[in-house]
Amino acid sequence: NAGVTQTPKFQVLKTGQSMTLQCAQDMNHNSMYWYRQDPGMGLRLIYYSASEGTTDKGEVPNGYNVSRLNKREFSLRLESAAPSQTSVYFCASSEGVGQTRSYTFGSGTRLTVV
Amino acid sequence: SQKIEQNSEALNIQEGKTATLTCNYTNYSPAYLQWYRQDPGRGPVFLLLIRENEKEKRKERLKVTFDTTLKQSLFHITASQPADSATYLCALNQAGTALIFGKGTTLSVSS
Numbered sequence: 127n128a129g130v131t132q133t134p135k136f137q138v139l140k141t142g143q144s145m146t147l148q149c150a151q152d153m154n155h156n157s158m159y160w161y162r163q164d165p166g167m168g169l170r171l172i173y174y175s176a177s178e179g180t181t182d183k184g185e186v187p188n189g190y191n192v193s194r195l196n197k198r199e200f201s202l203r204l205e206s207a208a209p210s211q212t213s214v215y216f217c218a219s220s221e222g223v224g225q226t227r228s229y230t231f232g233s234g235t236r237l238t239v240v
Numbered sequence: 241s242q243k244i245e246q247n248s249e250a251l252n253i254q255e256g257k258t259a260t261l262t263c264n265y266t267n268y269s270p271a272y273l274q275w276y277r278q279d280p281g282r283g284p285v286f287l288l289l290i291r292e293n294e295k296e297k298r299k300e301r302l303k304v305t306f307d308t309t310l311k312q313s314l315f316h317i318t319a320s321q322p323a324d325s326a327t328y329l330c331a332l333n334q335a336g337t338a339l340i341f342g343k344g345t346t347l348s349v350s351s
Contacts, residue, residue, distance in 0.1 A: 130283075159338055168343035169284070169329065184338065216283050223338055226272050226291060229331075231283030 128152050132217050132232035139207045139239045147202040147235050149217030155230070157223045158200035160184075160192060162213040163234075169216065175200055176223040207239045242267040246330055246342040253320055255351045261315040263330030263342055270332035273306055273313050274339065278327045284341075287328075288315075320349045 133148045151158065159174040161184075171184030175194040189211060191203045200219075204211055215235045221227040247262040263273070272291045276284035290297045290306045290313070297304045303316040317324050330342040 157338075161341075166343065169341040171338055171340065174338045185340075218283075223336060226289060228274060228286035228289060229276075229284075229339060231285070233283050234281075 129230050130217055130219055130232035132215075132235050134235060135233070136236050137238070139204075139237065141208060141239060143207050144203065144205050145207065145237075146204075147215055147217075147237075148199070149201065149232060150199045151217075151219040151230070152198065153219060153230065154197070155219035155221055156197070157220050158194065159218045159220075159229070160190075160200070160202045161216045161218065162186065163216060164213050172202065172215075174223065207237075209239045211237065212239045213237060242340070244268070244330060244332065244340060244342040246328075246345045248345050249343070250346045250348070252348045252350065255321060255349055257320055259317040259320050259324070259347055259349070261328050261330075261345045261347070263313040263315070265311050265332060268311075268332060268340075269334055270308075271334060273304075273330065273332045275302075275304060275313075275315050276329040276331060276341075278329060278344065284329055317347075320347075322349050322351050325349050 130151045156177045160172040161169045173192040175181045178197045217232045218229040220229045243266045245264045274289045275287045278284045288304045301318045305314045327344040327346045329344045331339040
């Protein structure tokens with residue numbers, strides 16, 4: 127039972143490069159989320175997808191785009207990476223936004239932008 | 241503005257004692273509140289959920305209280321063990337929105 131799988135686990139980018147973080151869940155969850163975690167800032171919501179075909183901005187969406195490819199997959203794209211985007215990125219899923227259900231998190235992608 | 245505050249960044253206690261972590265919030269009307277555990281280099285793991293109409297929830301050595309008048313949740317670990325050392329995150333949402341997390345409290349249990 128894999129849960130939420132994120133790839134890659136580590137990545138180093140140069141300023142201005144682009145990349146896509148991949149996330150897949152196998153729990154048949156409707157909703158998926160992208161958070162970033164920085165020291166002293168806690169987990170901050172970047173984007174979420176309440177259901178297949180929908181996406182919404184979170185607290186810190188600037189510099190990111192997302193795609194809900196299908197029910198299982200939700201990707202996060204950095205079009206032109208900046209050092210301020212150095213962070214640990216977590217994908218999560220749940221049965222539904224706002225429902226009384228827990229979130230399942232992936233193990234994270236540690237991204238460094240130099 | 242909306243805020244979730246976990247009062248201590250770090251809490252150090254001795255093995256066998258009860259750890260009490262605090263989560264306060266302002267300008268939210270949460271439908272429910274959750275607690276997660278995060279170990280270094282790992283994603284958060286769900287521990288407990290408590291609804292707005294519940295005062296207390298227990299699971300083994302864990303207990304959570306939720307006071308919507310005080311806008312506060314307390315998270316207790318009784319008979320704490322070194323294996324309980326981790327960062328504990330409080331999270332809440334309002335109806336129909338995604339979870340918002342506090343910054344966490346890092347608990348260290350010494351033997």
